[in-house]
Amino acid sequence: MSMRTLPLVFINLGGEMLYILDQRLRAHNTSEDNSEKVMNDIVGTMFSKAFMDELLKPQQLYSHRTMKTVLTRLAHASIMRLNPASMDRLYELMVMAFKYQVFLCLRPKDLLLISYNHMDTIREFVKDTPMAVNQVDETHRKIIETYSSFTEGELQLLRQTLLTFFQDMHVRVSLFLKDQIQNPNGRFALTTSGPVPHGTDVPGLIRIFDCRGREVRRREFPSGGSYTSSIREGSFELHGNRVIRLGMNMYTVDHPEETHTSRAPSVKVITYGSPNPLAKEELNLLARLMGSMKTENEPKDESGFRINLFNTDKEEEEAWVFFFSIFIPCCYINRNFLIKAFLSCFTEERQVVLRKEEKPENPSNNKGEELLAMMDDL
Amino acid sequence: MYHKEKSIQIKNSASALYNNLSVLRIAPRRLTHFTVVHANMVNMVSASWDGLNYTHRQLQSKEPNVATSTSLIMQAAFCVLPSRDLLVVTSQKGIQMYESDGSIMVYWHALDTPETATGSVCPRDIYLSLSHSIGVSSGAILVFDVPSKGSNITLSEVLEEHKESITDMASECSGSQECIANLVTADDGGNLCVWKSGEEFQLLNKIPGFDMSCSSVKLWKGTAVAGYGTGQIRLYEAVTGILHAEINAHARWIYSVDIAPFSGLLLSAAEDSLVRVWHMTITPETNSVEVAHLHNECVTDTQICGAKFCDGDGYAFAVTGYDLSEIIRYIQS
Numbered sequence: 001m002s003m004r005t006l007p008l009v010f011i012n013l014g015g016e017m018l019y020i021l022d023q024r025l026r027a028h029n030t031s032e033d034n035s036e037k038v039m040n041d042i043v044g045t046m047f048s049k050a051f052m053d054e055l056l057k058p059q060q061l062y063s064h065r066t067m068k069t070v071l072t073r074l075a076h077a078s079i080m081r082l083n084p085a086s087m088d089r090l091y092e093l094m095v096m097a098f099k100y101q102v103f104l105c106l107r108p109k110d111l112l113l114i115s116y117n118h119m120d121t122i123r124e125f126v127k128d129t130p131m132a133v134n135q136v137d138e139t140h141r142k143i144i145e146t147y148s149s150f151t152e153g154e155l156q157l158l159r160q161t162l163l164t165f166f167q168d169m170h171v172r173v174s175l176f177l178k179d180q181i182q183n184p185n186g187r188f189a190l191t192t193s194g195p196v197p198h199g200t201d202v203p204g205l206i207r208i209f210d211c212r213g214r215e216v217r218r219r220e221f222p223s224g225g226s227y228t229s230s231i232r233e234g235s236f237e238l239h240g241n242r243v244i245r246l247g248m249n250m251y252t253v254d255h256p257e258e259t260h261t262s263r264a265p266s267v268k269v270i271t272y273g274s275p276n277p278l279a280k281e282e283l284n285l286l287a288r289l290m291g292s293m294k295t296e297n298e299p300k301d302e303s304g305f306r307i308n309l310f311n312t313d314k315e316e317e318e319a320w321v322f323f324f325s326i327f328i329p330c331c332y333i334n335r336n337f338l339i340k341a342f343l344s345c346f347t348e349e350r351q352v353v354l355r356k357e358e359k360p361e362n363p364s365n366n367k368g369e370e371l372l373a374m375m376d377d378l
Numbered sequence: 379m380y381h382k383e384k385s386i387q388i389k390n391s392a393s394a395l396y397n398n399l400s401v402l403r404i405a406p407r408r409l410t411h412f413t414v415v416h417a418n419m420v421n422m423v424s425a426s427w428d429g430l431n432y433t434h435r436q437l438q439s440k441e442p443n444v445a446t447s448t449s450l451i452m453q454a455a456f457c458v459l460p461s462r463d464l465l466v467v468t469s470q471k472g473i474q475m476y477e478s479d480g481s482i483m484v485y486w487h488a489l490d491t492p493e494t495a496t497g498s499v500c501p502r503d504i505y506l507s508l509s510h511s512i513g514v515s516s517g518a519i520l521v522f523d524v525p526s527k528g529s530n531i532t533l534s535e536v537l538e539e540h541k542e543s544i545t546d547m548a549s550e551c552s553g554s555q556e557c558i559a560n561l562v563t564a565d566d567g568g569n570l571c572v573w574k575s576g577e578e579f580q581l582l583n584k585i586p587g588f589d590m591s592c593s594s595v596k597l598w599k600g601t602a603v604a605g606y607g608t609g610q611i612r613l614y615e616a617v618t619g620i621l622h623a624e625i626n627a628h629a630r631w632i633y634s635v636d637i638a639p640f641s642g643l644l645l646s647a648a649e650d651s652l653v654r655v656w657h658m659t660i661t662p663e664t665n666s667v668e669v670a671h672l673h674n675e676c677v678t679d680t681q682i683c684g685a686k687f688c689d690g691d692g693y694a695f696a697v698t699g700y701d702l703s704e705i706i707r708y709i710q711s
Contacts, residue, residue: 001450001470103681106630107607152607153542153566153591156631163394164417164450167701183679187701190651190679192629199590200608201626203650206669208623221671224652227629 002158003058004150007143008115009067009162010055012101012247014046015118016094017071018125021080023251034079039125040132041078047122047135050292056146061165062282064095070289077293092171099166100181101246103188106197106230108155110244111162112147113234116140117247120239140238148236172262175250192225202227379673380655381711383694385704386423389434390416392683392698395452396545396593397634399684399698399705402456402463402478410688411478412705413454413465414698420454420467422480423705435480439469461526473520475531484529487520517542517565521579537579542566548597549575550639562602562616564592570602572616585619594635596644599660601667603644605632611646613658613667622667627654634685638692644669645695647685651677653697653708675708 018039025035045051068091075082075090082090101114119140126132150158170186182188196202203225208217234243392398392414402411408427413420420437439451449470456478457464463478475485517540523532542565549561561573568587574580591607602616609628614621628648636645637658644656655673660666680699688694688707697706 001452108631151542151566151589151591153545156591156607157543157566160394163700167393167417168391170701187679190681192651192676196609196629200629201610203609203626203629205626206623206671207625208667208669209621211620211665213621219670222674223629224674224676225629225650 001060001164002154002161003060004146005061005158005161005165006055006059007052007146008111008158009061009098009165010046010070011115011139011143012098012118013067013071013094014042014074015115015122015247016097017075017090018042018122019249019251020090020093021075022125022249036128038078038080040129042074043122043126043132044135045077045293046074047132047139048293049135049138051289052139052142054288054292056142059285061161062285064091064165066282066286067091069286073290073293092169093173095166095169096171096173096176097250098162099169100176100188102159102162102166104181104190105159105244105246106195107199108152108159110197110234110246111155111159112143112236113242113244114247115143116234116236117242117244119143120242121249137238144236144238174262193227195228195231198230198233200230202229379711380675380695380708382675383707383709384429385706386412386425386432386696387704388412388414388421388423389436389703390414390419390421391701391703393417393451394681394683394700397453397455397684399634399686399696400455400465401686401688401696402458402465403689404463404478411456411465411480412696413456413480414684414705415451415454418450418469420451420465420480422465424479437467437474437476437480439467439471439474459524459526462524464524485522485531487522487533517544519544519547519563535579537573537581539563539571539581539584540565540569542569545591545593546595548595548602550597550599560597562595562597564595564604566591568592568604568606570595570604570614570616572602572619582617583619585614591631593632596635596637598637598639598642598658600662601658601660603635603637603658605635605646605648607631609648609650611635611644613669615665620665622665623669625656625669628652630681633681633683636686636695638687638690640690641692643672643687643692645685645687645692647682647697649681651680651682651699653677653682653685653695655692655695677702677706 072087123136172186176182203223204220206219207215210216393416398415400413409424412423422435424433439449451469454467457466465476465478467474473487476483519537521535523534545564547563560575563571568590570585572583574582592604594605596603600616602614605611611625611627613623627646628650630649632648634647642658644658647653653675657670657672659668677699682699684698694709
């Protein structure tokens with residue numbers, strides 16, 4: 001599978017994270033100063049040379065747990081503090097949005113246009129801070145340099161690696177349900193109409209040739225869809241019209257409920273752990289990525305502000321449950337006892353969902369446990 | 379022409395990989411094996427023909443007796459050899475060969491990273507392929523000698539002709555006639571190589587691609603039928619490279635093509651959620667080829683990743699899709 005997924009994963013997931021944070025900060029009437037500072041700090045860390053250089057090294061794509069940990073750290077590079085439940089919800093939204101974009105893009109090369117759409121919007125967010133804009137531009141140049149030589153086949157392999165990463169995630173997002181790009185069962189809608197990808201012909205034609213290469217016969221067949229010719233190709237340069245809309249900011253200020261997520265009742269809930277949770281290679285990657293993030297922005301607690309991103313009553317309840325069932329360090333408290341106690345407060349259906357979310361206990365080395373505990377304190 | 383039959387549920391969903399469905403029909407025992415790859419696991423289902431019994435098995439790719447982390451699998455395919463059938467699983471770490479019911483692993487071939495094994499197919503000997511998993515690719519093809527029993531499998535030859543990752547391979551040797559070409563290999567650049575097996579393999583022809591990946595290829599009556607990322611299917615006369623037919627078949631990347639050799643039916647499936655059935659008439663003596671479209675099936679909201687006929691006449695076919703935990707079956711009405 002592809003060893004070049006990480007930069008695109010972070011740019012796109014990070015981009016989605018910034019879109020959501022931007023929308024939620026506005027919805028909470030956060031001050032202009034605070035909002036701007038949050039965006040600048042996160043963008044500055046995410047697009048820092050050290051961090052990007054780490055990502056650009058050829059390596060495997062690891063588990064959701066590692067991704068979530070690094071993204072949490074990125075979010076906390078700002079003065080904002082998210083509780084674990086908010087982070088969970090945020091991560092689900094980010095991943096489902098990116099899954100939608102990867103699933104629906106017409107051809108593998110569009111993955112780059114999606115990434116560029118994210119970077120264009122991020123540039124807009126920090127346009128008043130020249131240093132941050134420079135960082136985004138530098139990163140954009142490196143991405144263009146790295147990926148523009150990829151063949152369609154290599155980009156498709158990259159896309160398939162991403163699809164494996166997103167496999168079995170069917171979290172319903174109210175914005176997607178409302179726009180009918182997602183079905184009630186959590187799966188995305190795939191139409192058999194619309195423009196074909198750049199480089200593909202509209203299906204429906206059979207051509208027969210003779211030995212000299214001359215066409216001797218042509219016949220049409222019903223395509224079972226209503227396809228139109230491809231639209232013009234977007235720009236792969238530093239600036240330009242990307243043409244496709246995937247990767248652009250879907251969240252507006254006026255609809256706070258759009259970030260509501262829910263699990264489809266009959267759908268299996270994904271577990272975030274990999275078969276060997278935090279295997280040695282992953283711990284190494286985690287350590288390198290964390291190490292490459294600037295720590296100068298470490299705020300004193302008094303100047304930071306806490307934000308509960310998703311604060312409907314139901315979500316509060318879920319938030320507490322998630323918090324207690326997953327994030328209490330396992331070294332010191334009998335986790336199973338705690339989980340049983342809380343589960344007994346909920347309906348059976350809810351219990352089933354929660355049980356499935358428990359990651360398997362890994363009776364592995366203490367170093368792993370310590371790192372977990374450290375992450376939990378983020 | 380076809381109608382949907384009862385689906386077979388599998389333990390995990392199918393991953394988005396080319397040709398992600400393999401079917402082996404075992405007539406004496408009146409059952410059919412199906413394999414579908416999910417990330418680092420192969421889901422195997424054996425279905426009895428009366429539809430009453432389904433046995434499930436899961437195989438993981440890892441070195442025997444080594445408890446290292448498992449690696450992602452690229453393909454699992456049945457190989458029908460003259461005296462035995464094998465299940466070959468190719469992954470980032472190496473190549474594994476099992477007895478066809480998945481019960482015993484008979485061979486493990488480790489690969490030096492960063493090479494990844496990709497395709498496999500065949501009657502005669504086993505032809506496997508190697509490719510780098512990063513930009514630079516080797517495109518080498520490994521040829522193994524397989525004894526009629528036991529695990530004394532040996533690597534006999536390495537064919538190096540492709541410059542890009544191998545995506546699929548196909549072979550044929552129709553009964554009485556001595557075939558001229560009996561192996562075609564396809565790569566990520568859309569190039570096809572045509573070989574003749576023997577004491578040593580001989581390269582007969584190279585058909586260039588146009589930098590558009592060929593994800594699936596089959597060989598029938600000396601004609602290579604190839605599906606491409608542009609959604610096109612092309613029929614080439616293998617030995618000469620003459621293009622006989624070109625079909626603008628799908629609106630998205632093709633993931634699988636299959637042929638029912640006794641009837642000349644062709645099956646194609648793509649990310650556009652459509653499966654199409656065609657009929658080919660090929661007369662090698664007169665060099666004439668005819669292709670007719672017969673049927674479409676739409677698997678709603680699903681990017682199809684595997685489609686295979688379940689028998690040599692094309693009476694039934696099965697389909698898998700990304701994120702789908704079932705094998706969908708269709709039968710002729």
